[in-house]
Each structure stands twice: as structure tokens, then as C-alpha cells.
Amino acid sequence: MDKRVLFRGSLSELLQGVDTLQLSHTLPLSHETPCKFWTAYWTICGIEGSIPLIHGPAGCARSAKELRHFNAEYCGCPYEMTASTDINEQMVIFGAEMPLRDAILELDEQVHPSIIIVLTTCSSGIIGDDVDAVVENVRDKIQSEILVIKCEGFSGDFRSGYDEAYEALLSLVEPSGTVEKNLANIVGARRGPEPLASPGELPGLMDIYDGLDLKINAVIAQRCSLEQLRKAGDVQVNLSWCTDLGVRLGEMMENRFGTPFAKYGMPYGLTSSILATREIGELIGEEKKAEAFIEKRVADVNPLVKELREELEGKTGIISMGPIRAIHLSRFLSEDLGMNTVIHNVHPYQIKERKKVIQLMLDYGIDPQIIITQSAYTFGEMKSMLSEEEDLREIVQEEPRDVIYFGSAYQFPGVPLVNIDNQESFPHIGFIGVERMYIYIKAALKSYSRPRSPLYWRVLH
Amino acid sequence: MTVLQHSTDPYCACSLYGAALTVAGIENTAMIIHGPQGCEVSASAAYSYQNVDYTGKLIASSKMTEVDVVTGGEIKLSYTLNQLASSYECDLLAVLTGCAPEIIGDDVLSVSQNIAEETGVQVVPITVGGFRGSEYVGIDLALQALIEHLAHPQEKRVESSVNIIAPFASCNPGWMGDLQWVKEVLTALDIEVNAVLCSETPVSHIQRMGAAEANILLTHNAGYGPCTFIEDQFDVPLILKDLPLPIGLHCTRQWIEALGTYFDKEAQASQIIEQGEQEVVDVLRLRFIPIHWFHEHPTVIVGDFTNSIGLLDFITRELEMDPLAVCIRKAPPHARAILESVIKDLGISPKIEYDADIATVSSVLQEVQPKSIFGSLIEKHLGKKIGIPVVYRLFNPIDRVDYFNYPLMGYEGVLKILEFTINNWRSSATEGFK
Numbered sequence: 089m090d091k092r093v094l095f096r097g098s099l100s101e102l103l104q105g106v107d108t109l110q111l112s113h114t115l116p117l118s119h120e121t122p123c124k125f126w127t128a129y130w131t132i133c134g135i136e137g138s139i140p141l142i143h144g145p146a147g148c149a150r151s152a153k154e155l156r157h158f159n160a161e162y163c164g165c166p167y168e169m170t171a172s173t174d175i176n177e178q179m180v181i182f183g184a185e186m187p188l189r190d191a192i193l194e195l196d197e198q199v200h201p202s203i204i205i206v207l208t209t210c211s212s213g214i215i216g217d218d219v220d221a222v223v224e225n226v227r228d229k230i231q232s233e234i235l236v237i238k239c240e241g242f243s244g245d246f247r248s249g250y251d252e253a254y255e256a257l258l259s260l261v262e263p264s265g266t267v268e269k270n271l272a273n274i275v276g277a278r279r280g281p282e283p284l285a286s287p288g289e290l291p292g293l294m295d296i297y298d299g300l301d302l303k304i305n306a307v308i309a310q311r312c313s314l315e316q317l318r319k320a321g322d323v324q325v326n327l328s329w330c331t332d333l334g335v336r337l338g339e340m341m342e343n344r345f346g347t348p349f350a351k352y353g354m355p356y357g358l359t360s361s362i363l364a365t366r367e368i369g370e371l372i373g374e375e376k377k378a379e380a381f382i383e384k385r386v387a388d389v390n391p392l393v394k395e396l397r398e399e400l401e402g403k404t405g406i407i408s409m410g411p412i413r414a415i416h417l418s419r420f421l422s423e424d425l426g427m428n429t430v431i432h433n434v435h436p437y438q439i440k441e442r443k444k445v446i447q448l449m450l451d452y453g454i455d456p457q458i459i460i461t462q463s464a465y466t467f468g469e470m471k472s473m474l475s476e477e478e479d480l481r482e483i484v485q486e487e488p489r490d491v492i493y494f495g496s497a498y499q500f501p502g503v504p505l506v507n508i509d510n511q512e513s514f515p516h517i518g519f520i521g522v523e524r525m526y527i528y529i530k531a532a533l534k535s536y537s538r539p540r541s542p543l544y545w546r547v548l549h
Numbered sequence: 550m551t552v553l554q555h556s557t558d559p560y561c562a563c564s565l566y567g568a569a570l571t572v573a574g575i576e577n578t579a580m581i582i583h584g585p586q587g588c589e590v591s592a593s594a595a596y597s598y599q600n601v602d603y604t605g606k607l608i609a610s611s612k613m614t615e616v617d618v619v620t621g622g623e624i625k626l627s628y629t630l631n632q633l634a635s636s637y638e639c640d641l642l643a644v645l646t647g648c649a650p651e652i653i654g655d656d657v658l659s660v661s662q663n664i665a666e667e668t669g670v671q672v673v674p675i676t677v678g679g680f681r682g683s684e685y686v687g688i689d690l691a692l693q694a695l696i697e698h699l700a701h702p703q704e705k706r707v708e709s710s711v712n713i714i715a716p717f718a719s720c721n722p723g724w725m726g727d728l729q730w731v732k733e734v735l736t737a738l739d740i741e742v743n744a745v746l747c748s749e750t751p752v753s754h755i756q757r758m759g760a761a762e763a764n765i766l767l768t769h770n771a772g773y774g775p776c777t778f779i780e781d782q783f784d785v786p787l788i789l790k791d792l793p794l795p796i797g798l799h800c801t802r803q804w805i806e807a808l809g810t811y812f813d814k815e816a817q818a819s820q821i822i823e824q825g826e827q828e829v830v831d832v833l834r835l836r837f838i839p840i841h842w843f844h845e846h847p848t849v850i851v852g853d854f855t856n857s858i859g860l861l862d863f864i865t866r867e868l869e870m871d872p873l874a875v876c877i878r879k880a881p882p883h884a885r886a887i888l889e890s891v892i893k894d895l896g897i898s899p900k901i902e903y904d905a906d907i908a909t910v911s912s913v914l915q916e917v918q919p920k921s922i923f924g925s926l927i928e929k930h931l932g933k934k935i936g937i938p939v940v941y942r943l944f945n946p947i948d949r950v951d952y953f954n955y956p957l958m959g960y961e962g963v964l965k966i967l968e969f970t971i972n973n974w975r976s977s978a979t980e981g982f983k
Contacts, residue, residue, distance in 0.1 A: 117609040117629050123587025145679035147563020151591040157946055160930040167930035171556040175680050180652060191556035198552060210585060210649040211680050241585035242649055243615050467636045470604045
């Protein structure tokens with residue numbers, strides 16, 4: 089096994105060494121990740137009545153707008169247009185500033201959107217169209233609000249697309265100077281009305297916010313209106329949903345509008361839910377209300393936590409999922425349930441791109457063990473999945489304690505498997521999430537002796 | 550009528566995707582997307598449309614960054630090609646360029662040639678920056694490049710044989726069912742399939758395509774250019790080129806008859822037609838599908854050329870519907886004459902929109918106010934806005950998962966169209982009652 093293991097240590101050690109480790113930060117070339125343009129597009133799809141105007145070939149718009157088809161089909165949204173300037177070979181040679189100008193004027197006149205958001209692409213970026221100048225020239229001639237997001241696919245990591253989009257959206261906020269008590273924004277949604285990565289996650293947070301009598305002005309950017317966005321600077325507090333993206337947006341808003349920011353997003357488990365509730369209570373001056381709510385919810389879920397702790401204390405929880413969720417989950421397992429936790433395959437790339445948030449989580453006192461194995465670098469989707477399963481099995485075999493695996497049922501290491509991917513298991517977070525996790529952990533413990541379905545094995549591998 | 554003159558809300562993807570669709574249909578071929586990482590995500594989607602699951606995907610991206618745009622991406626491409634060649638034992642490496650490397654002028658041809666010499670693996674560079682046009686343009690560019698690089702003149706011609714060109718250039722999500730049906734008809738006529746470009750195609754089949762007696766283009770969306778090239782280079786003519794594809798009873802009859810005539814197999818062709826038409830009648834009687842409900846029903850077709858021409862003929866001639874409009878997503882000029890000749894033959898005058906984007910379709914629907922639409926998931930949602938509840942979802946993007954490929958062509962296709970139509974109508978009506 090040792091030759092498969094490339095790193096074994098704590099999260100803090102990984103963070104410290106991420107720039108000096110002998111591990112590559114580069115994802116395998118076969119690993120498909122969206123570009124900066126896609127993530128910027130996804131984010132602005134969360135603004136109701138917006139028209140993204142993609143300044144590039146039609147293909148960029150066509151590929152990205154699958155999200156709008158999804159939103160119309162599954163999230164109850166009307167079908168909303170995505171326009172493209174459809175840059176062609178001639179425009180690449182002669183420039184496409186005039187076509188962009190004409191497109192903006194026409195969209196404003198014909199479609200009357202509340203806002204037109206111009207997104208640049210590789211083509212318009214490389215040929216050097218002065219998109220800002222075009223937009224400034226037409227701003228006074230149109231009724232719609234207008235924004236520009238510079239998000240050429242080559243110009244940064246895909247995560248920077250979220251930042252660019254958030255930054256642009258914040259230029260629309262118009263603080264009145266009066267703060268409305270008990271009003272909040274939830275920040276860090278990233279794909280329009282689709283509830284983050286997991287359907288049904290928001291109720292876990294709303295339970296806490298309702299308990300503190302907070303009203304929500306906007307979920308940014310999950311289907312909020314331009315009006316809600318304009319008012320977003322008048323709230324008493326901003327609340328983090330996704331720790332990663334929420335922190336970026338929350339801090340931007342804190343710096344710009346002075347809005348207090350409750351950073352503790354994605355509270356997996358009892359301890360985290362208490363800390364998150366307490367943080368909000370302190371920021372809005374409702375400490376007593378927060379404590380009363382915590383007391384009530386702890387009474388509800390503590391018996392479940394105790395029962396789980398009796399069964400799991402001293403055992404090892406191996407976690408394999410997205411890095412931020414995995415780190416949050418590790419606190420639930422170690423602090424609430426008394427488990428020894430190990431996260432498998434957090435790629436150095438993910439740490440490097442999320443340094444600030446990782447530090448924040450360390451500041452919160454979360455510092456799980458990490459193992460990175462060769463499979464993190466395996467070339468090819470199929471090979472990588474197989475290799476990960478092999479590595480996981482070896483980690484499990486060499487672990488002296490009993491192991492519970494928390495991850496996707498793609499893998500099957502022959503120990504109880506808590507299927508984090510199961511859509512019905514959401515919400516994972518908040519006090520309600522503890523109840524859900526209880527059900528799914530119990531289900532895993534009950535059925536772990538069952539063998540892997542031969543059909544699953546054959547389909548997956 | 551086009552609502553937006555200066556922008557578009559597009560149905561079709563870019564040329565890079567079209568090229569990826571083509572290459573994904575070649576067996577044991579690795580695809581390199583030379584461009585920023587987002588282009589790989591777009592191209593990768595092509596595999597599922599070619600029925601290649603994730604275990605068969607051989608794809609990588611050079612993941613160009615800002616530095617590469619400034620200093621050139623050739624070294625990165627070279628590295629990616631080498632890594633692919635050493636990771637997979639593939640027969641062919643196809644390099645597909647995105648917009649960025651084309652605009653900055655990366656010399657993809659030289660890099661490809663060098664890697665081919667170093668590794669001994671054939672490398673085909675395909676320059677398909679998205680600004681070159683729609684996915685159909687990309688299909689043409691890819692077919693042309695593959696034929697130019699791989700096909701050789703053949704000493705012997707295979708008697709009674711055909712190449713089937715670009716069957717995947719279709720918005721039928723089950724297009725492989727169309728291909729299967731065509732192959733069955735060819736088998737019944739004792740006509741051999743020499744090569745399919747491209748669907749589960751070995752590289753050797755592309756090499757031998759000059760041996761066929763004729764080419765059949767199984768799409769109206771693309772392929773005319775490459776077929777002309779094959780004709781010029783290898784003297785393999787494109788046949789049935791002025792006929793609508795075999796969708797609906799009349800067009801199917803016409804198509805099979807023409808095929809039979811070309812290969813001197815009229816009697817076998819007549820037998821296939823007779824059996825097929827009888828099968829349709831039998832099923833309709835058995836299931837009592839109330840086709841008479843469709844008489845003079847005002848409707849609109851929104852689709853591609855490949856499927857819409859035959860469908861228009863079918864719903865007008867055989868279902869006695871009243872087509873108020875036909876909106877064609879991307880309409881290459883050569884196929885327009887076929888649609889116009891069908892319309893003339895039917896004696897109808899629906900509104901025609903070529904190169905229709907979604908904004909145009911929305912406007913046409915509001916103008917003509919049909920009772921139903923033949924289209925896709927997109928028209929389902931446009932219909933909701935406008936108050937047209939019945940949308941027969943035959944085309945991509947689709948709102949269901951189909952485990953089996955099905956034809957819209959031929960006799961089974963006629964029944965499949967009717968099955969979808971009746972079921973979509975029923976579910977929409979039930980929705981209305983709720």
C-alpha cells in the first residue's frame with residue numbers, strides 16, 4: 089500500500105506543504121472541468137429575468153445553456169433566453185464590437201429584459217474587443233440594466249468564474265443606508281435555481297434561520313430578482329450556504345457594504361449546527377433566542393447522536409467526497425460521534441485553489457487526516473475510478489479499527505457504506521441533517537454484510 | 550421574420566462539438582481537445598450520443614491557459630498527445646482545435662505530424678474552432694479531414710455495396726435505430742454496407758470507403774461536401790440525394806423504391822414496402838390508435854432538416870393534419886429544395902423559417918397559434934409560456950431517458966412517431982384536467 093500512498097497527514101500539514109510538496113497540483117488531462125465562462129454563466133442564471141449575452145460563437149452559449157433547459161424542466165422556471173453574438177470567422181478577423189453593440193440594442197428593444205449580462209469568451213478575448221467601451225457607449229441608450237463579466241475560458245481556473253460573476257452582481261446592489269432588522273441574504277448559490285449541488289439542502293439551513301426569526305431577502309444567486317439584489321445591502325446579516333463560495337461572496341459584501349457575515353456554512357452534525365446558530369445569534373444580537381433554539385433542537389437530535397456514538401465511537405470513518413463537504417463531515421464524525429476520520433483523495437489542486445477557505449476551517453478547529461493515493465492522478469475516467477476503488481480497499485484493509493465508509497456507492501470497499509450521494513438523504517446539514525444522517529448511517533450498519541450487486545459492479549467497472 | 554438580427558438563442562452547438570460527434574463514432578480512437586478545459590466538457594458530451602459509455606471514452610484536453618494564449622500552445626499539445634499515445638493503445642489520435650489555438654495560430658498540423666512520426670500512431674488534425682460555424686459545419690470538416698487523411702483508392706469495387714454517411718447528424722435522440730433500420734433494409738435488398746461514417750466504425754472501414762458502389766447520406770443536415778469529395782476522389786456517387794429521408798409511409802416507399810431501382814432490386818423493394826405498410830396498418834387496428842383525431846389539427850414542426858421533411862409529409866399526407874409552420878434549426882442550402890418540393894407536392898403553404906433560433910420559434914408560435922407542436926423539451930417550455938399545452942417530444946433535447954434506440958425512419962418509425970404523439974397528447978390532456 090505504501091507505494092500507492094503519496095501523502096498521509098493532517099489537513100493543516102497538507103495546507104502548509106501544498107506549495108512545496110512533491111505532489112503535482114495539476115489534474116489529469118483527461119479530467120473534465122468546466123471553464124471560467126461556464127461557471128460565470130451558471131451563476132448569473134440565478135438572476136430572474138436576466139439575459140446572458142454570450143459574446144462568442146454560438147456553441148459556447150449552446151453548451152452552457154443546458155442548465156437553463158434543466159431549470160425549466162426540473163426547477164419550475166420559465167424557459168429563459170440565452171443570446172449569443174454568434175462570432176464567426178469574419179468577426180474574428182475584423183472585430184465584433186459593432187455586432188455586440190447592435191445585439192445589445194436589439195435585445196433591449198425587442199425582449200425588454202430586466203438585465204443584460206455580457207459574458208466574454210475565448211474568441212472575443214483574444215481578438216481584443218473592447219467590450220467595456222461598447223457597453224459604456226450604449227448604457228444610456230437602453231432601458232435594461234447591463235453588466236459585463238470578463239470570463240474567457242483560458243483566463244483562469246473554473247472557480248474564478250464564480251468570483252467574477254459575484255463581483256459583477258454586487259455592482260447592482262444599492263444600499264439605502266438603512267439596515268432592516270431580521271432580514272438576511274443567503275450567499276453562495278452557484279447554479280441558478282438548482283439548490284446548490286444537492287436537491288433539498290436548503291431546508292436544513294432554513295430550519296435554523298426560521299428558528300432565529302430571520303426573513304430572507306435573497307438567495308444569491310439562486311433565482312433572486314434584480315430588486316432583491318438591489319436591496320441586498322440593507323440586510324442585517326449575510327448567511328453562508330456553501331462555505332467555499334459563500335465565504336467569497338460574504339466577505340466581498342462585508343467589505344463593501346459593512347454587512348456582518350455569518351461564515352459558518354454547511355454545518356454537518358450537531359456541533360457545527362450549534363456553532364453556526366450561535367454565530368448568527370451573536371451577529372444579530374439574538375444570543376438568547378439562539379440558545380433557546382439550540383436547546384430545543386439539541387433535545388430533538390441528541391438521543392440520535394448518542395445512539396450513533398455508542399455504536400461508532402473509536403471506529404474509523406473514511407470519507408470520499410468533495411473536499412469542503414468532506415472536511416465539514418469529518419467534524420460530525422470526530423466530535424459528535426467520536427470516530428477517527430480519514431479523508432481519501434483531496435487533490436492538492438483543490439487545496440491550492442481553496443487555501444483561504446481551508447484556513448478558515450482550520451481556524452474553526454477542523455483538522456482531519458488526509459490520505460492521497462496514486463488514483464488522484466490516474467489518467468482516464470475509467471482507469472481512475474478503478475484505481476480509486478483499489479486504493480480504497482487497501483486503505484480499509486490496513487486500517488486496524490472497524491471502518492465505516494462515507495461516500496458515493498460508486499465505490500464499495502466491503503465495509504458499511506453511508507451513501508452520501510443518495511438524493512433522499514438530503515439535507516445533510518443543520519439539525520434536520522443530523523436526523524437524516526442518523527437514518528442513513530443506521531441503514532448502512534444494517535445492510536453492510538450484503539455483497540456488492542454483481543450488476544452494479546459490471547456497470548460501474 | 551427572424552426576431553433577432555444581431556444575436557441568436559441557438560439550438561445548435563458549435564463546429565467543435567460536430568467534429569467530436571464524428572470522431573466519437575470511430576472505434577479505438579482518442580480525441581484531443583486542443584483548447585481551454587471548457588471545450589473538453591462540450592466535446593465529451595458527444596460520446597453518449599454515439600452510444601459510447603464512460604468506459605470507452607478516450608478524451609483529453611491540453612487545457613490551455615492565459616500563458617499558452619500568449620506564448621503558444623504547441624508544446625502543451627505535444628505533451629498531451631504523447632500522454633494519450635502512451636496511456637491508450639489506440640488506432641488513431643484525432644486533434645480537434647478550439648477557438649483559442651486557431652486564433653493564436655498554433656501550428657497543429659506540424660505538431661500532429663511530429664507526434665505521428667515519434668509514436669507511430671496515426672494523427673488526424675481537425676481544425677474546428679467554434680467560430681467556423683455550427684455542429685453541422687464541424688461534421689463536414691471532420692469527415693473531410695478523416696477521408697483526406699485515411700481513405701485510400703481501392704483496386705476492387707465491392708458489388709452492390711454502399712457507404713452510409715453521417716447518420717448521427719440528426720435530432721432524433723434514438724438515431725441509431727434509424728441506422729439499424731436502414732441496415733436491415735439494405736440486408737433485405739442484398740446490399741452490403743462497406744462503411745458507416747461514423748458509428749462504431751473501425752479505422753479500416755474509413756480506409757476502404759472508395760470500394761463502395763455508392764454513398765447514401767443519412768441526413769439532410771450535413772455531409773454533402775464530403776460526399777462530393779468522395780465522388781471526385783474515388784468515383785463513388787451519392788445516390789438518393791434529391792429525395793426526402795424515409796420518414797412516414799410515402800417518403801419511405803419513395804426511398805426504398807429508388808434504392809431498389811438503383812441496384813436493380815425492384816421486386817425485393819416492393820416486398821419490403823408491402824410488408825412494412827401492412828405491419829403499420831395491423832398495429833394501428835390492434836391498438837386502435839385514433840388517428841382520425843388528427844384530421845385538420847393545426848400544428849407546427851420545429852426540428853432539423855433530417856427529420857422534419859419526412860415528418861411534414863407524414864403528418865400532412867397520412868395524418869391529414871394542418872401544418873401551419875415548419876421551423877428548421879440550421880438549414881444548409883442544399884436541402885431547402887427538397888423541403889420546398891415536398892411542400893409543392895402536398896399543395897400546402899405552411900410558414901417556413903430557415904435557420905430558426907429559439908427566439909424566432911417563439912415568435913412563430915405566437916403568430917400562428919397552433920394547437921400542438923412537434924418538437925423538443927424546449928418547445929414544451931415555450932408552449933407553456935404561450936399556452937400551447939400539447940408538444941410531441943420527438944427531438945433533442947429530450948425530457949425522457951430512452952434505454953433503447955428507436956427509429957423515426959421506416960415503418961417502425963411511423964409507429965414510434967404515433968406512439969409518442971398519442972402518449973404526449975394524453976399526458977398533456979391529463980395535465981390540463983388536473
